[in-house]
Amino acid sequence: MAKKKPKTKQSSTPKFKKPSLTLTNQQKLIFGSLLIIIGFILGTAFLSYFFTGKADQSILNEFSLREAEAENWVKKLGAMLSDIFVYRGFGVAAFIFSGLLIRSGLHVLLDVNHAKLRRYWFWGMYLMIWISVFFGFFGEKHSILGGTVGFETNTYLQDYIGILGVALLLFFGLIVYLATRFKITIHSFIALFKSAKKDISDELKSDSEAFVPFDNSLTDEAEAIKSANKVVKSEKPKPEKPAPSVKETIPEPTPVVEFEPIAPKPVNEVPISTFEVEAPKEEITTETAELKIETVEEELSETDNLSNKLVADFGLFDPTLELGKYQFPPLDLLKKYDNEGISINQEELEGNKNRIVETLNNYKIGIASIKATIGPTVTLYEIVPEAGVRISKIKNLEDDIALSLSALGIRIIAPIPGKGTIGIEVPNKNSTIVSMRSVIASQKFQKTDMQLPIAFGKTISNETFVVDLAKMPHMLMAGATGQGKSVGLNAVLTSLLYKKHPAEVKFVLVDPKKVELTLFNKIERHYLAKLPDEAEAIITDNTKVINTLNSLCIEMDNRYEMLKNALCRNIVEYNTKFKARKLNPNDGHAFLPYIVLVVDEFADLIMTAGKEVETPVARLAQLARAIGIHLIIATQRPSVNVITGIIKANFPARIAFRVTSKIDSRTILDGSGADQLIGRGDMLYTQGNELVRIQCAFVDTPEVERIVDFIGAQKAFPDAHLLPEYVGEEGGTNLDIDISDRDKLFKDAAEVIVTAQQGSASLLQRKLKLGYNRAGRLIDQLEAAGIVGPFEGSKARQVLVPDFIALEQLLENEKNN
Numbered sequence: 001m002a003k004k005k006p007k008t009k010q011s012s013t014p015k016f017k018k019p020s021l022t023l024t025n026q027q028k029l030i031f032g033s034l035l036i037i038i039g040f041i042l043g044t045a046f047l048s049y050f051f052t053g054k055a056d057q058s059i060l061n062e063f064s065l066r067e068a069e070a071e072n073w074v075k076k077l078g079a080m081l082s083d084i085f086v087y088r089g090f091g092v093a094a095f096i097f098s099g100l101l102i103r104s105g106l107h108v109l110l111d112v113n114h115a116k117l118r119r120y121w122f123w124g125m126y127l128m129i130w131i132s133v134f135f136g137f138f139g140e141k142h143s144i145l146g147g148t149v150g151f152e153t154n155t156y157l158q159d160y161i162g163i164l165g166v167a168l169l170l171f172f173g174l175i176v177y178l179a180t181r182f183k184i185t186i187h188s189f190i191a192l193f194k195s196a197k198k199d200i201s202d203e204l205k206s207d208s209e210a211f212v213p214f215d216n217s218l219t220d221e222a223e224a225i226k227s228a229n230k231v232v233k234s235e236k237p238k239p240e241k242p243a244p245s246v247k248e249t250i251p252e253p254t255p256v257v258e259f260e261p262i263a264p265k266p267v268n269e270v271p272i273s274t275f276e277v278e279a280p281k282e283e284i285t286t287e288t289a290e291l292k293i294e295t296v297e298e299e300l301s302e303t304d305n306l307s308n309k310l311v312a313d314f315g316l317f318d319p320t321l322e323l324g325k326y327q328f329p330p331l332d333l334l335k336k337y338d339n340e341g342i343s344i345n346q347e348e349l350e351g352n353k354n355r356i357v358e359t360l361n362n363y364k365i366g367i368a369s370i371k372a373t374i375g376p377t378v379t380l381y382e383i384v385p386e387a388g389v390r391i392s393k394i395k396n397l398e399d400d401i402a403l404s405l406s407a408l409g410i411r412i413i414a415p416i417p418g419k420g421t422i423g424i425e426v427p428n429k430n431s432t433i434v435s436m437r438s439v440i441a442s443q444k445f446q447k448t449d450m451q452l453p454i455a456f457g458k459t460i461s462n463e464t465f466v467v468d469l470a471k472m473p474h475m476l477m478a479g480a481t482g483q484g485k486s487v488g489l490n491a492v493l494t495s496l497l498y499k500k501h502p503a504e505v506k507f508v509l510v511d512p513k514k515v516e517l518t519l520f521n522k523i524e525r526h527y528l529a530k531l532p533d534e535a536e537a538i539i540t541d542n543t544k545v546i547n548t549l550n551s552l553c554i555e556m557d558n559r560y561e562m563l564k565n566a567l568c569r570n571i572v573e574y575n576t577k578f579k580a581r582k583l584n585p586n587d588g589h590a591f592l593p594y595i596v597l598v599v600d601e602f603a604d605l606i607m608t609a610g611k612e613v614e615t616p617v618a619r620l621a622q623l624a625r626a627i628g629i630h631l632i633i634a635t636q637r638p639s640v641n642v643i644t645g646i647i648k649a650n651f652p653a654r655i656a657f658r659v660t661s662k663i664d665s666r667t668i669l670d671g672s673g674a675d676q677l678i679g680r681g682d683m684l685y686t687q688g689n690e691l692v693r694i695q696c697a698f699v700d701t702p703e704v705e706r707i708v709d710f711i712g713a714q715k716a717f718p719d720a721h722l723l724p725e726y727v728g729e730e731g732g733t734n735l736d737i738d739i740s741d742r743d744k745l746f747k748d749a750a751e752v753i754v755t756a757q758q759g760s761a762s763l764l765q766r767k768l769k770l771g772y773n774r775a776g777r778l779i780d781q782l783e784a785a786g787i788v789g790p791f792e793g794s795k796a797r798q799v800l801v802p803d804f805i806a807l808e809q810l811l812e813n814e815k816n817n
């Protein structure tokens with residue numbers, strides 16, 4: 001397939017090329033206009049030949065005689081050239097040649113797109129030969145239209161393949177031309193045919209509607225038929241909602257509860273209650289529609305024609321091609337547990353339900369109905385109270401119900417949002433493990449089209465819970481020690497490793513505890529990002545985190561600049577455009593992988609670095625969503641001096657594992673609940689208002705080890721993904737750099753910077769394939785030469801030279817001084 005061609009690979013690592021045309025502007029003017037004039041003269045001569053050719057036959061041999069006069073509008077030269085090109089050459093198709101000359105002249109004059117010109121010439125010559133052979137096919141009678149080339153080629157071909165053979169060959173030639181030049185496919189023919197058919201039937205329909213007789217009775221009849229049809233349509237049976245697993249109605253006045261057996265829900269089945277987490281469908285549709293409109297508009301432009309051509313020739317740009325043979329980790333690296341799947345303890349269910357009803361009855365609260373939904377660790381009893389019962393009354397009985405059920409971790413949700421019921425969550429005596437394997441294997445995760453899907457675990461209705469980190473867009477995770485945070489982080493990373501190619505996502509891992517994330521060192525060159533001068537990708541030293549965070553801010557600014565130049569609003573649009581080859585890598589564009597920053601112990605960082613950490617984190621959290629940088633921050637200590645107001649405001653997605661106090665719960669979730677969890681991966685998730693209780697998927701260290709070993713053993717990128725360098729406050733430049741001491745690549749570097757109009761060392765690293773130190777030195781030298789401005793913190797340096805000509809002049813002046 002085209003996208004697997006090694007050719008594409010070349011384009012995936014574009015090198016900066018010097019402009020190949022070395023003509024000066026004056027030379028371009030002279031040469032360009034010469035070509036146009038020649039083309040024009042030829043065109044005139046050819047046209048004249050069809051009127052004056054016969055008369056000029058005689059003077060063709062008397063070219064050198066001055067007195068011999070030609071009737072051609074371009075006189076003797078015209079007569080001779082048209083004899084060569086039209087009569088002895090290609091007939092009417094010779095006009096194409098003069099057209100090509102004029103077009104070439106314009107290209108040289110205006111200095112535009114030479115690659116395109118080569119294509120024009122190729123297809124122009126092709127068409128010339130085809131037209132000439134086509135007219136030649138009709139014999140000597142029309143020899144002037146096909147020229148000698150057409151006639152002779154025809155007779156030659158007919159001797160070998162006969163008339164039918166030549167006709168078929170011509171037809172094939174035409175198909176090749178139409179298919180390649182106009183991208184015509186068999187489908188476009190079918191579509192054309194279909195639309196024509198539809199137009200005709202529409203027309204017939206509108207005609208018949210236009211001829212509705214002015215007979216009232218008839219019209220009424222038609223109306224009646226129409227409305228009858230409508231009724232029939234609207235009476236179509238609606239799809240039935242799945243029945244709840246346990247449902248019972250308590251008849252008045254004394255409620256009697258009949259508990260039916262509760263069937264376990266198979267994994268992946270449509271749940272009883274669904275928590276919509278994925279983005280609404282319309283959002284995606286609008287985005288796609290906007291993209292489509294954009295594409296249609298841009299297709300008109302020149303650049304788009306070129307990119308379409310490139311896509312036709314090489315296929316869409318494939319960022320995964322550099323590691324084309326990369327294999328995703330197989331499912332069997334993850335452990336299968338024996339006690340997976342829900343086992344129902346009928347006695348327990350019955351007992352719990354009776355106790356709930358009794359407790360409520362003791363307080364004179366009548367129940368209209370009760371049903372249970374069994375989850376992996378808790379069972380949700382949904383109660384519909386009798387009319388007139390105050391909800392707050394039930395809410396206040398939380399402790400009493402907990403006492404009567406003699407269970408920890410009872411949570412009352414009154415009312416369940418979006419439902420007219422009250423929920424009582426009661427932990428199961430024997431909880432089941434939700435394995436990472438089961439959630440990764442689920443259809444919901446496998447078939448998802450989310451950008452950064454995370455399979456967290458299972459909801460209370462045993463439904464696999466998958467969310468898109470790209471939509472969150474940042475996540476705060478808190479919980480007391482030993483309640484499942486590290487497992488949660490591993491579940492996030494594992495989900496992404498199972499779904500995203502190394503070229504599509506990069507992790508920046510911060511692990512002050514030095515133990516939790518070190519395993520991921522093995523996939524440094526596949527999935528990790530780091531600062532250019534760092535030996536280790538995983539950051540364990542708090543002081544280094546500050547540099548990394550600031551570097552991410554620079555990366556963010558660079559990406560915004562790239563998006564701005566590409567007229568894109570977010571990373572998805574940008575990458576779509578880049579894949580469609582609408583963005584030129586020579587202009588500083590590149591495929592942007594998502595970057596996920598994971599901080600395992602944020603409290604530790606804030607305690608040691610305070611504002612220095614808070615400011616870049618808040619900045620990233622505020623701005624980085626559109627450009628594909630996402631933050632996941634975990635902490636054991638959810639106190640207000642760790643999770644500050646500014647951090648909280650920018651992390652809408654929050655996860656709480658069990659915490660010890662209501663205050664901690666409130667700090668994370670803005671409400672209680674996390675203090676009533678039972679631990680071991682029992683968690684609450686919120687992305688706004690609604691709280692979802694989830695049993696986090698369990699992934700053990702040996703499983704993660706097997707995954708990273710599997711990935712680590714495969715071919716990797718030469719280095720970890722390099723983030724832009726960040727020179728701390730102590731960093732400065734020595735502006736007295738001697739011209740003779742300059743790097744050999746100084747001029748190339750200057751050209752790269754001026755072309756991209758972006759003064760960043762990382763750009764030089766990418767384009768010229770340099771290490772960090774050399775690129776940094778080059779930037780210093782460029783600053784000394786006055787090509788880029790001074791260091792500006794997190795922003796890219798300003799480029800002080802507007803274009804190539806100014807650069808040439810600047811360097812020339814330097815030499816002369």
Ligand SMILES: Nc1ncnc2c1ncn2[C@@H]1O[C@H](COP(=O)(O)OP(=O)(O)OP(=O)(O)O)[C@@H](O)[C@H]1O
Binds near residue numbers: 480699
């Ligand atoms: N989703 C889960 N399912 C089952 N058991 C779990 C789950 N998550 C955690 N556990 C159990 O809890 C233990 C502690 O989990 P984990 O190491 O993730 O806690 P932690 O919150 O990261 O603790 P610390 O903050 O001290 O690192 C695990 O070893 C495991 O036995």
